[in-house]
Amino acid sequence: MRTLVSIFGAGIASAALIASGALAQDNAVAETGPASGSETAADASFDEAFPQMVSEPMVQGDLSPPGPLVQAWSIDDAAALIAVIEGIESEGLDQADYNLRGLQALIAQGPSDALNMLASKNFVWLVEDFRDGRTPMDAREQWFVVDPDRDTNRTGDLLTQALASGDIAGTLASLHPTHPDYARLREELALTPESEAVKRKLIRANMDRWRWLAQDLGRQYLITNVPEYQLRLTVGNNIIATYRTVVGKPGRTATPQLAEMVSGVVFNPTWTVPQSIVRGEGLGERVLNNPDWARRNGYKATRSDSGWITVVQQPGPGNSLGLMKLEMPNPHAIFFHDTPSRHLFNNERRALSHGCIRTERALELAIAMAILGRGATRDEAVAISKSGEYTKVPITREMPAYITYFTMATDIDGELQTFEDIYDRDAPVFASLDSPRVQNRSGESDDEVIVIENNPLAGE
Numbered sequence: 001m002r003t004l005v006s007i008f009g010a011g012i013a014s015a016a017l018i019a020s021g022a023l024a025q026d027n028a029v030a031e032t033g034p035a036s037g038s039e040t041a042a043d044a045s046f047d048e049a050f051p052q053m054v055s056e057p058m059v060q061g062d063l064s065p066p067g068p069l070v071q072a073w074s075i076d077d078a079a080a081l082i083a084v085i086e087g088i089e090s091e092g093l094d095q096a097d098y099n100l101r102g103l104q105a106l107i108a109q110g111p112s113d114a115l116n117m118l119a120s121k122n123f124v125w126l127v128e129d130f131r132d133g134r135t136p137m138d139a140r141e142q143w144f145v146v147d148p149d150r151d152t153n154r155t156g157d158l159l160t161q162a163l164a165s166g167d168i169a170g171t172l173a174s175l176h177p178t179h180p181d182y183a184r185l186r187e188e189l190a191l192t193p194e195s196e197a198v199k200r201k202l203i204r205a206n207m208d209r210w211r212w213l214a215q216d217l218g219r220q221y222l223i224t225n226v227p228e229y230q231l232r233l234t235v236g237n238n239i240i241a242t243y244r245t246v247v248g249k250p251g252r253t254a255t256p257q258l259a260e261m262v263s264g265v266v267f268n269p270t271w272t273v274p275q276s277i278v279r280g281e282g283l284g285e286r287v288l289n290n291p292d293w294a295r296r297n298g299y300k301a302t303r304s305d306s307g308w309i310t311v312v313q314q315p316g317p318g319n320s321l322g323l324m325k326l327e328m329p330n331p332h333a334i335f336f337h338d339t340p341s342r343h344l345f346n347n348e349r350r351a352l353s354h355g356c357i358r359t360e361r362a363l364e365l366a367i368a369m370a371i372l373g374r375g376a377t378r379d380e381a382v383a384i385s386k387s388g389e390y391t392k393v394p395i396t397r398e399m400p401a402y403i404t405y406f407t408m409a410t411d412i413d414g415e416l417q418t419f420e421d422i423y424d425r426d427a428p429v430f431a432s433l434d435s436p437r438v439q440n441r442s443g444e445s446d447d448e449v450i451v452i453e454n455n456p457l458a459g460e
Helices: 010-018 075-086 100-109 113-132 155-166 168-173 180-191 196-210 283-289 290-296 342-345 363-374 378-387 426-434
Strands: 221-224 231-235 238-248 258-267 299-303 307-312 324-327 351-353 357-359 393-406 406-410 416-420
Touching: 075 100, 075 113, 075 168, 100 113, 113 155, 113 168, 113 196, 155 168, 180 196, 180 307, 180 406, 180 416, 196 406, 231 324, 231 363, 231 393, 238 351, 238 363, 258 363, 258 378, 283 290, 283 307, 290 299, 324 363, 357 363, 363 378, 363 393, 378 393
Parallel strands: 221 393
Antiparallel strands: 221 231, 231 238, 238 357, 258 324, 258 393, 299 307, 406 416
């Protein structure tokens, strides 16, 4: 476990210096993504080879239109494409997804329109699988990360680049995730014999999960792997500090997978109690009828003219959100926060919450985020944290926060480990790997957005 032991001194200042480079937050334009289908015969018509594949030319900002999705292929370039497909299983993908025999037959016939179409189609499919992931959206349960890579690495542009340079393999390899875990999983796949089919499928599924994320996570970021119950503060893919977490219970309060921006740190937060507790559990009447008890527990209640009762727990050591929360606006109402019930971090299995992520040593994290985000100096952050007053510190340099779900990954000590599939999210990914390649491997999820009614008392 990595800790910022000098959080109130030079240690956090050093972390801030390390992280002083600007975040790579490029805003790219949207491109209508190409569709794909099943394997197509070498003599297929254009419409059969490229069903609904050509995007409308769109120019936004200063970007030129994307390159065409069908371009002329030389025999040498097509042979290089075949070599990529022949070695595709080293990347956890399936050679059978690409029309290898059709390409080989067309190469033997020499340059042709049919070769141009089929080679272009297979290149497009490889781009989609390397850049976006092979798993279709309907197999990514509660996955709400919007991957920017299809906008920053446009398919037609990559095809133009590959054919202009003649470096087919290099252009495609440039799309691989840059996080070290992807390379570790690829190495593990190479070491795992075909006879260990279950393990190989687990490795392949988690390699693909890395493709669902942005290729480059940024210079500094938070990343938590839900089944590991750990949060990392990361700078340049180096872990600065780690924190145990308590995550959502399986079911409707399971923690979704998100990529959001931390926009502020709230020290000494208040907690507006959900109506399921105010009304459903009678807390509102209890607070109104027992002022001494309410005062001891930090509750204040108001009743409107219509009889509606609102209960807010005031800042303090007993506040259910603890001493801090990280502002992270999202439609799921998920955020990181402290807890007064810190004994829960000693549990081995910590899927106990209503979806939000409770964080060990949360005050340390809050101060680090305020400093790294340039919202406060060290002395200012420490003083605010000790004031006991509700204070929101905006972060002027927003930091990405990734809530991920990997069942095989490196742990906080750098060892490759398998983690319990606490939400049963592996099975749909495994099934997709056994099924023919389909469309809709990127874009926005159509999964139900479950707005969490945060109850930080859950799991007590």
